Amino acid sequence: MPRLNLLEETRYEKLPVTVYPDQHAASKAVAGRIAALIKRKQQNNEPTVLGLATGATPVGVYNELVRLHKAGELSFKNVITFNLDEYYPMKPDAAQSYVTFMNENLFNHIDIDRANVHIPDGTVALENIPAFCVDYESKITALGGLDMQILGIGRTGHIGFNEPGSAPNSGTRLVTLDDLTRSDAARDFGGKANVPTKAITMGIGTIFKAREIILMAWSQKKAGIIKKAVEGEISGDVPATYLQLSDHVDFILDEAAASDLTRFDTPWLVKDCVWDSALTKKAIIWLSTQLKKPVLKLTEEDYNTHGMAQLAVEQGPVYDINIDVFNKIQHTITGWPGGKPNADDSQRPERANPAKKRSIVFSPHPDDDVISMGGTFIRLVDQGHDVHVAYQTSGNTAVWDDDVLRYVEFAIDFNQSIGNDTTRLNEIYDEMRRFIDSKQPNQIDTQIIREVKGFIRKTEAISGARYAGLGDDHIHFMALPFYETGKTQKNTVGEEDIRLTIELLQKIKPHQIFAAGDFADPHGTHIVCFNIILAALNRLKDTEEWVKDCWLWMYRGAWHEFPTHEIEMAVPLSPQEVLRKRNAIFKHQSQKDRPVFPGDDAREFWVRAEDRNRETAQRYDELGLAEYEAMEAFVRYKF
Structure with missing residues (x-):
């Protein structure tokens, strides 16, 4: 180029x-x-x-x-x-x-x-x-x-x-x-x-x-x-x-x-633009944020002095532009992430029908579901939708070694208390202690240690999903092979990763898919898992009729949040729902306080999530929309 x-x-x-x-x-x-x-x-x-x-x-x-x-x-x-x-x-x-x-x-x-x-x-x-x-x-x-x-x-x-x-x-x-x-x-x-x-x-x-x-x-x-x-x-x-x-x-x-x-970010400051709907929305939100004025209070002078005179001339009067953008933002807000039954859905982010949808939440790691969309997850269940969750990887590299020893010590004590022979458990425990005591930085764990770390993440995920209201038959552990290397450097995606995803999708035939679109994830797992879902859907779209009516929503929150102008569905959370989401995140005890790989954000995951959700709500409020406690944001991927 x-x-x-x-x-x-x-x-x-x-x-x-x-x-x-x-x-x-x-x-x-x-x-x-x-x-x-x-x-x-x-x-x-x-x-x-x-x-x-x-x-x-x-x-x-x-x-x-x-x-x-x-x-x-x-x-x-x-x-x-x-x-x-x-x-x-x-x-x-x-x-x-x-x-x-x-x-x-x-x-x-x-x-x-x-x-x-x-x-x-x-x-x-x-x-x-x-x-x-x-x-x-x-x-x-x-x-x-x-x-x-x-x-x-x-x-x-x-x-x-x-x-x-x-x-x-x-x-x-x-x-x-x-x-x-x-x-x-x-x-x-x-x-x-x-x-x-x-x-x-x-x-x-x-x-x-x-x-x-x-x-x-x-x-x-x-x-x-x-x-x-x-x-x-x-x-x-x-x-x-x-x-x-x-x-x-x-x-x-x-x-x-x-x-x-x-x-690229604010092109109206350097050139004439083709003012389509998306660019207009982005520019108006930018101008409102720059001037700290609600959208409906922006004036022609504001446009003219901030590089947007062309927009005012071509599509004005500016108050009409303001109203149009304000309505577009307002229409992203919904308390019905699965669609509101028997309602006019022409101005709503989700379809009204079917009233009860089959939804699947794909979670790259065993806690991304509740961290990034825990409030929406719980609301979908509360509103009667047929909700499934699929944990794409075991997350076994992100567990501290001392947690492994603690869990095995519990297993030994429990078995002794009910009269079971713990000879083999004690041998395994001693092997683990010797390995961990001599372990070098980033050394691959033994197979049994990797399995125990995976069990820890699995039991936490089950606890979190149950808290959200799911039955065990709606909780799926995929253990995609690309991840199961025991190393931080993962394998490339293979045919088996896609096949497992296809089989799960064919089993559920969802109307809605929620997938992690938080590609700022420093481990790279989110984008790999997202691309696996896309590969599966692309193979299914020509042979499976349900795919034509399936919508794919991307969520963020663990590492980043969507810019306001990109948000297509914003689900408000009440103070009580924020607490419920927090409790769901707390079920992931191995990731609390001090996760193994926290990235460059020193906050705990539950704090990050709450801060980002409150910041999203605050941005809507500053644009002149209703004031909410918190909001979870989604963008629809058109595949």
Whole structure:
């Protein structure tokens, strides 16, 4: 895709940005640039000096480079590489080391001379690190500098491990990692406590000397920091903003990572727009929020002074626009998430018929159902719908080891109390203790420990679903195979995952499906589980008549919430319903107080859920709608 050179559209952007439809297309384009550079240098009998990055962002680039090599289109014999960084201390053969990462994702699959591979050494004695860093810089300088440096960006705005506060002329050095950076790495290390506090990194000054710099970012999770890096003022608080000073930098983004940039988020500020219904709703809500005025109080002057004069001229008078948008927002509110029987449903988010619907709530982890839509879940049951819940994964990686011991100790005591022989249980318990006492960070649990962790999550989920009003025959545990690896890194989705989902859907034939659309989930499980549901429905839609009348609603809450302009169904919760939802969440005791993988949000899950639900209600109230205690929000997916 060619770069948009429309000066007016990009006037807020302080460096060149190219946006691709998705990370796969973007990764292929970056790999193409690297390959072209290598071939050009080969023709001149010159080495190519590359600066390489680690993490999830460049994996697609490396995959494409490996493909080109295996296809006989690219050789790396003249390539010399320098990696940006490495944790300290870190053994090169550790699973979390960047040596391991680069070998697994690139070097083991190409014909590079290993003598030409340079990665900061995480085993250097502390007193020798300054000399090592000087030598690392000297090697780059002796080769004439880096021809190209590829970068990712951390949510602190770091490039390499140059955290906030880094100097623009900094060189290779030992640094202390930001707390957020360590939180983001926690899953790879089996908990934040195991993440090193320091790293060796190339400096911003070193990166700046590269003849080409490509910074890549994918997904909505990076959108906020990308906006700061591209449109914000240069600041040590966001080290990536220093790249604005470079004349040879390109930001390569997918649409999700670019979504907060002005030209995509609020395009009326930079260009004339095609004012369809969705954009008009978004703009009016934005204007109301900016001015802290209810929708029905917005004036023509408000429109004219905030980039929306074109809308006022084309569709005015503005009060009519305000009323139309106000009504659209109001029509999203319903106390009947399964549809209101015998009611006019032309202005309601759900259908009136059938009055009693078959509904299935898909929950990626065993607690997402009650965390994200517990109030709606309970209301659907209370209103007499035939509600099922399907727990797609066991969630067994997210249980503390001491909980396993506690449950097995209970089993031993219980069996002893009723006179059962506990010899084998005691043997299993002793084996568990020995394993846990010597367990390394992120080491795969034994099969029996994984099973016990799964049992813990299962019993909690049953308790929560029963509290919501379900009978045991309406509670389904899918244990999708892609998840059951025992590792934080899961397998790719297979045919069995889709087959199990198809079988459950065929059994229930739902009128409504509720599925997690919270793709900010740092583990990636939500989007994988959602795509499995889509794959199953796409296979069924041409052969199963019920699919044509099945609506798919997405929920969020554990990690994020839908923007107000996207919400298509908002279910108000009374104070009592908020408490009922809280109680349902409390049934998941292993996830309370201190979950294994909390992400970067220090709040407990029940607190996050209540805060987000109250914030949604508050946003509706500020727009001029009725004031509710809390709201759960949904968006319909048209498949």
